[in-house]
Amino acid sequence: MIRIEHLSKGFGSLEVLNDISFEVRDGETLAIIGRSGSGKSVLMKHMVGLLKPDAGHVHVDGRDLCCAEYGELRKLRKRFGVLFQGGALFDSMDTFDNIAFPLEYFSDLTSSEVEARVEECLSLVNLEGVGAKKPSELSGGMRKRVALARAIALEPQYILYDEPTSGLDPETSNTIDQLISHLSDELNVTSVVVTHDMHSVLTSADRVAFLHDTNLHWIGPVDALHDRPDPVLDAFVRASEYHLGDPSASVPLTQDS
Amino acid sequence: MSSLLEFLFSPLRALGRYSILMARAAASLDEIRTYWSNLFDQMVRIGIDSIPIVSLAGAFSGAVLTVQTSYQLESPFIPRSIIGSIVVPSMMLELSVVVMGFILAGRVGARIAAELGTMRVSEQIDALEVMGLNSVGFLVLPRVLAGVLMFPVLYVASCAIGIGGGVAVGHFGGFITAGEFMDGARQFFKPFDPFFGLIKAVTFGFIVTSIACYKGYYTTSGAEGVGDSTTEAAVLSCVFILVADLILAVTLL
Numbered sequence: 071m072i073r074i075e076h077l078s079k080g081f082g083s084l085e086v087l088n089d090i091s092f093e094v095r096d097g098e099t100l101a102i103i104g105r106s107g108s109g110k111s112v113l114m115k116h117m118v119g120l121l122k123p124d125a126g127h128v129h130v131d132g133r134d135l136c137c138a139e140y141g142e143l144r145k146l147r148k149r150f151g152v153l154f155q156g157g158a159l160f161d162s163m164d165t166f167d168n169i170a171f172p173l174e175y176f177s178d179l180t181s182s183e184v185e186a187r188v189e190e191c192l193s194l195v196n197l198e199g200v201g202a203k204k205p206s207e208l209s210g211g212m213r214k215r216v217a218l219a220r221a222i223a224l225e226p227q228y229i230l231y232d233e234p235t236s237g238l239d240p241e242t243s244n245t246i247d248q249l250i251s252h253l254s255d256e257l258n259v260t261s262v263v264v265t266h267d268m269h270s271v272l273t274s275a276d277r278v279a280f281l282h283d284t285n286l287h288w289i290g291p292v293d294a295l296h297d298r299p300d301p302v303l304d305a306f307v308r309a310s311e312y313h314l315g316d317p318s319a320s321v322p323l324t325q326d327s
Numbered sequence: 328m329s330s331l332l333e334f335l336f337s338p339l340r341a342l343g344r345y346s347i348l349m350a351r352a353a354a355s356l357d358e359i360r361t362y363w364s365n366l367f368d369q370m371v372r373i374g375i376d377s378i379p380i381v382s383l384a385g386a387f388s389g390a391v392l393t394v395q396t397s398y399q400l401e402s403p404f405i406p407r408s409i410i411g412s413i414v415v416p417s418m419m420l421e422l423s424v425v426v427m428g429f430i431l432a433g434r435v436g437a438r439i440a441a442e443l444g445t446m447r448v449s450e451q452i453d454a455l456e457v458m459g460l461n462s463v464g465f466l467v468l469p470r471v472l473a474g475v476l477m478f479p480v481l482y483v484a485s486c487a488i489g490i491g492g493g494v495a496v497g498h499f500g501g502f503i504t505a506g507e508f509m510d511g512a513r514q515f516f517k518p519f520d521p522f523f524g525l526i527k528a529v530t531f532g533f534i535v536t537s538i539a540c541y542k543g544y545y546t547t548s549g550a551e552g553v554g555d556s557t558t559e560a561a562v563l564s565c566v567f568i569l570v571a572d573l574i575l576a577v578t579l580l
């Protein structure tokens with residue numbers, strides 16, 4: 071379980087997050103939504119101790135990341151797979167080595183097992199046969215999926231996804247959404263999905279957290295979105311739908327209008 | 328007022344952060360086995376790949392020094408062998424190692440700063456960290472160690488080829504034979520000279536790689552930041568090479 075208590079964070083004079091508290095329950099998929107620049111990525115980085123809160127605490131499995139020693143922090147981090155918004159692939163290595171990297175450092179697999187696992191992860195993200203390509207030779211969406219394959223390679227207990235479907239075509243987006251659901255259902259992974267894509271939220275999330283104006287404006291089960299619990303949230307959700315232009319996603323949300 | 332304080336304290340803050348980074352690198356020495364292949368990789372990139380340029384610089388500085396010394400000492404009362412007695416210690420003590428340090432500040436230092444800086448701004452360092460790797464042990468330690476280990480090797484190459492360049496230019500230019508040159512060199516040879524050169528090489532290796540790692544590792548704000556780090560790494564390395572050169576000369580000679 072990831073528990074965030076009264077977290078506040080700013081950069082210089084810019085206040086980004088203000089007194090945020092919530093928890094990510096074991097086995098659930100929590101979507102974090104909010105405008106661009108609302109602090110979603112910043113919030114996600116706090117969950118693995120990449121950023122330190124100005125005030126407040128982040129607990130992972132009962133351990134406070136802020137006070138953990140570096141050695142302990144590293145142990146905790148091994149429970150996580152993280153997909154960065156920009157992919158953060160190692161550009162000196164080819165695709166295969168990128169995905170094999172965590173396996174080589176942190177698993178006891180033999181080299182043929184590593185190879186098999188890398189192929190498996192690549193096929194999970196629909197990218198068979200690109201292993202020999204360098205990240206610079208891939209498209210943006212492909213890079214994102216390679217990064218996703220790297221994040222899931224070690225079958226972590228927690229996976230943090232920063233905009234897993236941004237820049238992907240609708241069909242590939244669906245594959246990724248299904249992969250996220252599959253990992254959480256079959257392998258009981260606890261997931262945090264930062265996204266703009268309401269379709270992703272509706273298909274893969276159990277609960278939704280909405281960041282607005284430095285605050286955690288609303289958090290609740292994804293089904294509650296149908297009841298339009300909050301005007302600001304409702305405006306955000308509906309704006310996304312127009313943007314998405316997907317009638318199937320908008321039908322259940324607008325049925326009462 | 329506060330900006331003045333900021334101006335005065337920022338070098339101190341930089342020194343503090345630099346020291347902490349180096350302390351973290353030293354603390355990850357016990358994991359060096361995990362990063363073995365990185366160390367080997369860096370020794371090749373920093374050391375072996377620099378041999379051509381360092382040799383070239385060594386050869387030319389040795390040759391020029393010989394020609395100029397011979398010009399300055401053109402007199403029937405001075406034995407020609409004195410040229411060897413001057414050129415060889417000058418190469419060993421100062422010229423080959425400082426010229427090499429400057430060249431490597433550009434070649435090695437800028438490269439490290441650009442590489443780590445790019446990794447920082449594209450979140451690759453964060454990606455290493457969240458995997459549970461110690462990014463300082465993985466990135467900084469192998470580079471600094473490789474610098475400390477390989478600069479002396481490069482020094483030996485640069486110095487030997489530089490002296491060779493001096494002999495060659497003296498011989499073919501017809502103003503001193505190889506025999507006279509080496510006689511002169513032998514006459515005033517002190518075993519401490521090459522040893523002192525090696526100490527300088529180790530020091531410069533540490534200066535160039537550690538400053539570059541520091542600048543690269545703490546890069547902020549995008550492509551511009553990477554550019555700044557790269558330039559600053561090269562310039563700062565040169566400045567600190569000069570400072571260290573003087574300090575070593577004053578304390579050890």
Ligand SMILES: Nc1ncnc2c1ncn2[C@@H]1O[C@H](COP(=O)(O)OP(=O)(O)OP(=O)(O)O)[C@@H](O)[C@H]1O
Pocket residue numbers: 081086104105106107108109110111112113155
């Ligand atoms: N390292 C940093 N230094 C200074 N400001 C930062 C830093 N990281 C983020 N910010 C600021 O914090 C705010 C939130 O950034 P964040 O990246 O979390 O946004 P986001 O919600 O992920 O947006 P997007 O959907 O566009 O990715 C932004 O205003 C950004 O300028």
Ligand SMILES: [Mg+2]
Pocket residue numbers: 110111112155232
């Ligand atoms: Mg973001």
